Amino acid sequence: MRIVLGVGGGIAAYKVASLLRLFTEAGHHVTVIPTEASTRFVGTATWEALSGNPVSNSVFDDVHQVNHVRLGHEADLVVVAPATADLLAKAATGQAGDLLTNTLLMAHGPVLFAPAMHTEMWQHAATRANVETLRGRGAAVLEPATGRLTGADSGPGRLPEPQVIFDAAMALVQGQTDFQLPLAGRTVTISAGGTREPLDPVRFLGNRSSGKQGVALAVAARNAGATVRLLAAHMEVPPPAGVEVVSVETALQLREAALAAASDSDVVIMSAAVADFRPAVVSDTKIKKRDDSADPVITLVRNPDILHELVEVRNAAGDEARQRLIVGFAAETGDSHGDVLAYAEAKLQRKGCDLLVVNHVGSDKVFGQDTNSVVILARSGSEPQEASGTKAEVSEAIINRIGFELNSVSPRA
Numbered sequence: 055m056r057i058v059l060g061v062g063g064g065i066a067a068y069k070v071a072s073l074l075r076l077f078t079e080a081g082h083h084v085t086v087i088p089t090e091a092s093t094r095f096v097g098t099a100t101w102e103a104l105s106g107n108p109v110s111n112s113v114f115d116d117v118h119q120v121n122h123v124r125l126g127h128e129a130d131l132v133v134v135a136p137a138t139a140d141l142l143a144k145a146a147t148g149q150a151g152d153l154l155t156n157t158l159l160m161a162h163g164p165v166l167f168a169p170a171m172h173t174e175m176w177q178h179a180a181t182r183a184n185v186e187t188l189r190g191r192g193a194a195v196l197e198p199a200t201g202r203l204t205g206a207d208s209g210p211g212r213l214p215e216p217q218v219i220f221d222a223a224m225a226l227v228q229g230q231t232d233f234q235l236p237l238a239g240r241t242v243t244i245s246a247g248g249t250r251e252p253l254d255p256v257r258f259l260g261n262r263s264s265g266k267q268g269v270a271l272a273v274a275a276r277n278a279g280a281t282v283r284l285l286a287a288h289m290e291v292p293p294p295a296g297v298e299v300v301s302v303e304t305a306l307q308l309r310e311a312a313l314a315a316a317s318d319s320d321v322v323i324m325s326a327a328v329a330d331f332r333p334a335v336v337s338d339t340k341i342k343k344r345d346d347s348a349d350p351v352i353t354l355v356r357n358p359d360i361l362h363e364l365v366e367v368r369n370a371a372g373d374e375a376r377q378r379l380i381v382g383f384a385a386e387t388g389d390s391h392g393d394v395l396a397y398a399e400a401k402l403q404r405k406g407c408d409l410l411v412v413n414h415v416g417s418d419k420v421f422g423q424d425t426n427s428v429v430i431l432a433r434s435g436s437e438p439q440e441a442s443g444t445k446a447e448v449s450e451a452i453i454n455r456i457g458f459e460l461n462s463v464s465p466r467a
């Protein structure tokens with residue numbers, strides 16, 4: 055496929071190098087057209103080297119090839135990233151001052167804009183009107199991601215992740231115009247990893263959770279367009295890019311972080327392995343072994359059930375909070391008294407969450423593994439849904455199900 059990749063003059067231009075890579079690695083022929091302003095952020099040499107094609111932003115280069123007409127005509131797809139407020143305005147009003155705007159006017163195939171700008175610019179009536187105009191003419195304009203912007207502030211205006219733009223572009227070419235991401239504009243809080251409950255300054259009670267499932271969920275939610283907050287207990291894998299990370303150690307810290315994060319979240323997913331008990335006493339100094347005294351006995355006390363508390367808080371709150379979807383995880387084994395699903399069903403009712411993702415555990419299953427097999431139970435009583443594959447594939451299935459539930463049911467309490 056012949057793709058024209060227009061690069062606007064915003065700081066996010068550097069992320070477009072990864073997008074270009076995704077296109078070329080998928081075998082596409084890409085011509086990059088940077089605006090004059092964008093070359094202050096990323097120089098043309100970068101685009102030439104990565105695309106393997108000459109790069110120009112002037113209608114006066116190679117005039118004999120009539121580039122200002124030819125490139126738009128020949129393109130199977132035009133992608134503009136980052137689409138700045140200025141570029142959206144120029145495109146909406148049909149200006150033709152440089153090679154990129156000429157190309158947009160000559161484009162015969164689908165056109166995709168991936169905006170990135172400051173929140174106030176994105177929300178300004180002028181930009182809203184320009185976006186409406188472009189969409190009205192059949193162009194696809196992605197919603198920007200929400201999160202940290204160039205300065206210390208945050209809000210909608212971040213360039214969507216390169217993979218998200220790539221997926222949207224491929225969907226657009228296949229004629230899919232309704233590719234609004236399932237969690238666009240949603241805030242999703244995900245707890246991941248295993249809590250550690252200290253005994254003394256050097257020892258703790260922990261568990262074997264690797265955090266892989268929670269991180270895979272964070273990636274899937276981010277790629278589905280959500281603003282993601284990862285409440286990270288102990289994890290053996292690094293958190294993914296493009297998500298806000300809050301580090302916690304104990305169940306009590308996780309409880310505090312989860313209750314705070316839930317208040318402005320559309321979805322809370324409790325995939326962390328939370329210790330059900332903690333040592334009743336935490337010694338300030340290292341517990342010593344002494345020949346002249348008895349071996350220590352560790353008394354445990356119950357930790358609060360965070361998932362259950364999240365549900366109670368949601369149910370007691372006003373209408374808006376009641377839209378919040380709460381998802382729990384359960385590691386289950388069957389025994390002589392009942393099978394896995396019967397136990398899971400009972401847990402779903404006990405916890406009161408909306409969805410319960412059930413892992414069937416055995417000694418070799420789930421912990422630290424890259425593949426997984428789950429059943430998703432819904433409190434609404436719909437049929438159990440099975441999903442299996444890599445943790446990434448399972449996470450995508452879970453996130454898609456969450457998107458479906460968010461868009462179909464309300465309120466939940």
Ligand code: CTP
Nearest residue numbers: 324326328330357358359360361382383384385
């Ligand atoms: N959970 C929680 N707070 C706890 C314990 C667990 O929020 N103190 C959450 C977990 O994050 C998970 C779900 O509850 O979403 C798991 O429930 P749990 O009762 O711990 O089930 P299991 O781990 O399967 O163990 P058990 O059957 O022994 O209760």
